[in-house]
Amino acid sequence: MKRKQIVIGIIVILCAGLGIYALVKSHGAAAAADEDEATPSVVTVQVGSLKRMTLHNYVSGYGTIEAAPATADEPAAGAQLAAPVAGIVTKINAIAGQQMKKGDVLVELNSGTTTFDYAEAEVERQEKLFAQQNTSLRNLQDAEAQLASLQIVAPLSGTITRVNVKLGQAVDATTIVAEVMDLRRLAVSAQIPAAEAGELKTGEEVQLLGSTPVTTSLSFVSPAVNANDGTISIWASLSPDSGLRPGQFVPLKIVTAVHTNCLAAPEASIVTDENGNSVIALVKGDDATQVPVKIGLRENGWVEVEAQGLKEGDSVVTVGAYGLPDKTKIQIVNSADEATTNSSSAQ
Numbered sequence: 001m002k003r004k005q006i007v008i009g010i011i012v013i014l015c016a017g018l019g020i021y022a023l024v025k026s027h028g029a030a031a032a033a034d035e036d037e038a039t040p041s042v043v044t045v046q047v048g049s050l051k052r053m054t055l056h057n058y059v060s061g062y063g064t065i066e067a068a069p070a071t072a073d074e075p076a077a078g079a080q081l082a083a084p085v086a087g088i089v090t091k092i093n094a095i096a097g098q099q100m101k102k103g104d105v106l107v108e109l110n111s112g113t114t115t116f117d118y119a120e121a122e123v124e125r126q127e128k129l130f131a132q133q134n135t136s137l138r139n140l141q142d143a144e145a146q147l148a149s150l151q152i153v154a155p156l157s158g159t160i161t162r163v164n165v166k167l168g169q170a171v172d173a174t175t176i177v178a179e180v181m182d183l184r185r186l187a188v189s190a191q192i193p194a195a196e197a198g199e200l201k202t203g204e205e206v207q208l209l210g211s212t213p214v215t216t217s218l219s220f221v222s223p224a225v226n227a228n229d230g231t232i233s234i235w236a237s238l239s240p241d242s243g244l245r246p247g248q249f250v251p252l253k254i255v256t257a258v259h260t261n262c263l264a265a266p267e268a269s270i271v272t273d274e275n276g277n278s279v280i281a282l283v284k285g286d287d288a289t290q291v292p293v294k295i296g297l298r299e300n301g302w303v304e305v306e307a308q309g310l311k312e313g314d315s316v317v318t319v320g321a322y323g324l325p326d327k328t329k330i331q332i333v334n335s336a337d338e339a340t341t342n343s344s345s346a347q
Helices: 002-038 116-131 137-148 336-345
Strands: 042-045 047-049 051-067 078-082 087-092 105-110 151-153 158-163 176-181 186-193 205-208 214-217 231-237 249-266 278-284 287-292 294-299 302-306 315-317 328-332
Touching: 051 294, 051 302, 105 116, 105 176, 116 137, 186 249, 214 231, 249 294, 278 328
Parallel strands: 042 328
Antiparallel strands: 047 315, 051 186, 051 249, 078 176, 087 105, 105 151, 158 176, 186 231, 205 214, 205 249, 249 302, 278 287, 278 315, 287 328, 294 302
């Protein structure tokens, strides 16, 4: 009986010791946790500065250089010339690159019913007879019409850009015999998706981004959508000294909005919070505080921002902004001036 009491006593003492050990350990862990909570974590970030600048909104696309289309003031600057009647090419008076005046005869034909030489001689004969009052005006006009059907004339003064026929070749009304273009009146045309074209208006600035940049203004915006591809046709006239050639394919941007002296933030500093709002992390000392902002135009790595209290020169978190908790202790590893310089040089 005595031995049993001793064993029970030893077990009670061991259990009491284990309980005391667990209690001490629990208090130690809680103290460590409290200490961790009392010491905020520090996040390493990079920063940039808000600045005042001019930002643009663009509609981008690709355009083709071609002859300017007809307007209320001028005819089209280019034309494809077809044969008036079916016939055989007997004479070619033009070569590619040659300058022609309006009314010059480019190509002569023989038809199945007469020859160019005969028709020309008949006009001369009818003119003499008419002068002598030995024929009617109707006969003279018929002779002139027959001659006109056997010649292809330049409808405008310009440069022959292409001759598509050879001597002895058979042609008809579907044959494009030659092309003429006034190279002083060129335009760039493009097809812009209808979803983006709603902002376009005539007079807006157009920037052609080829090897030699050219700036002009929008001359025409089609009111109709192309049902085949959902685009809208636009074109802009070019100055005679643009240096561009017909057929060139060039990237272009149309300026649809210009905001001057607006407050802009580096694009990397704009993030979306858990509520879907755009925010920036504004830096004050070693703290970063989230500030909701209204964003506007974007260009070359900068974003227009608007919020009460923001001003030029304010520092904002760029690298490390995404997922950064509000009111966080931070450690900056660059200067705002350095980040601004890098962003500006990347434009």
